[in-house]
Amino acid sequence: MGKNLVGNxxxxxxxxxxxxTQQQLADKAGVTRQTIVSLEKGxxxxxxxxxxxxxxxxxxxxxxxxxYEDNEGGNAP
Amino acid sequence: MTYQEKKSILNLISAILIxxxxxxxxxxxxxxxxxxxxxxxxxxxxxxLVLTAVTLVAHILISIVFNIxxxxxxxxxxxxxxxxxxxxxxxxxIRNSFAVFVLGFLLAMASLVASEPSPLMFMILVASGFxxxxxxxxxxxxHYRRGV
Numbered sequence: 001m002g003k004n005l006v007g008n009x010x011x012x013x014x015x016x017x018x019x020x021t022q023q024q025l026a027d028k029a030g031v032t033r034q035t036i037v038s039l040e041k042g043x044x045x046x047x048x049x050x051x052x053x054x055x056x057x058x059x060x061x062x063x064x065x066x067x068y069e070d071n072e073g074g075n076a077p
Numbered sequence: 078m079t080y081q082e083k084k085s086i087l088n089l090i091s092a093i094l095i096x097x098x099x100x101x102x103x104x105x106x107x108x109x110x111x112x113x114x115x116x117x118x119x120x121x122x123x124x125x126l127v128l129t130a131v132t133l134v135a136h137i138l139i140s141i142v143f144n145i146x147x148x149x150x151x152x153x154x155x156x157x158x159x160x161x162x163x164x165x166x167x168x169x170x171i172r173n174s175f176a177v178f179v180l181g182f183l184l185a186m187a188s189l190v191a192s193e194p195s196p197l198m199f200m201i202l203v204a205s206g207f208x209x210x211x212x213x214x215x216x217x218x219x220h221y222r223r224g225v
Contacts, residue, residue, distance in 0.1 A: 031162070032081070032158075034156075041224070044162055044224050047161055
């Protein structure tokens with residue numbers, strides 16, 4: 001697998017949101033728990049639509065949930 | 078381990094078990110006599126048809142039992158829909174599975190060109206069907222665990 005350049009803060013955000021479970025987030029975003037697991041592990045870059053749905057589940061703008069990291073420095077935290 | 082990962086492992090094990098048990102059961106029934114006799118063709122025809130039916134029924138039964146056990150042991154319900162990751166992984170596993178079967182099919186045709194006995198062609202076809210099934214399950218497991 002190639003390196004996944006789209007990172008996310010899903011794990012931290014779940015923790016901050018009253019320790020939301022992966023299943024609860026999956027239900028809110030309309031995906032399976034497997035997809036949340038893969039996203040948290042950094043094994044999967046979501047579609048734009050799913051990224052928006054996850055951001056909406058947290059009530060945050062997209063860029064506060066996901067970030068893009070490239071070889072030129074990127075904007076990872 | 079998630080439902081999808083467990084299901085992939087189960088599919089892999091059940092595919093191997095079903096095929097092995099079925100072959101052990103049917104192999105002694107191979108007709109005696111000439112390799113090109115009508116009985117041989119009838120045997121291989123029924124071998125493939127019955128294997129397909131047995132595999133289908135066994136997979137459905139195993140899947141039902143697995144879902145019941147999964148609910149009882151984890152208290153979770155199995156996902157009732159496929160999301161974008163599931164679809165992507167399914168497509169990749171079907172692609173790999175198809176590639177293996179096509180390779181086996183070409184090998185089977187090559188055996189005919191090389192004037193090998195026709196039962197060998199059937200054996201290669203059946204084996205490639207089995208291997209393509211295993212490849213599909215392995216691909217699914219790999220992508221669920223390592224990503225896409």
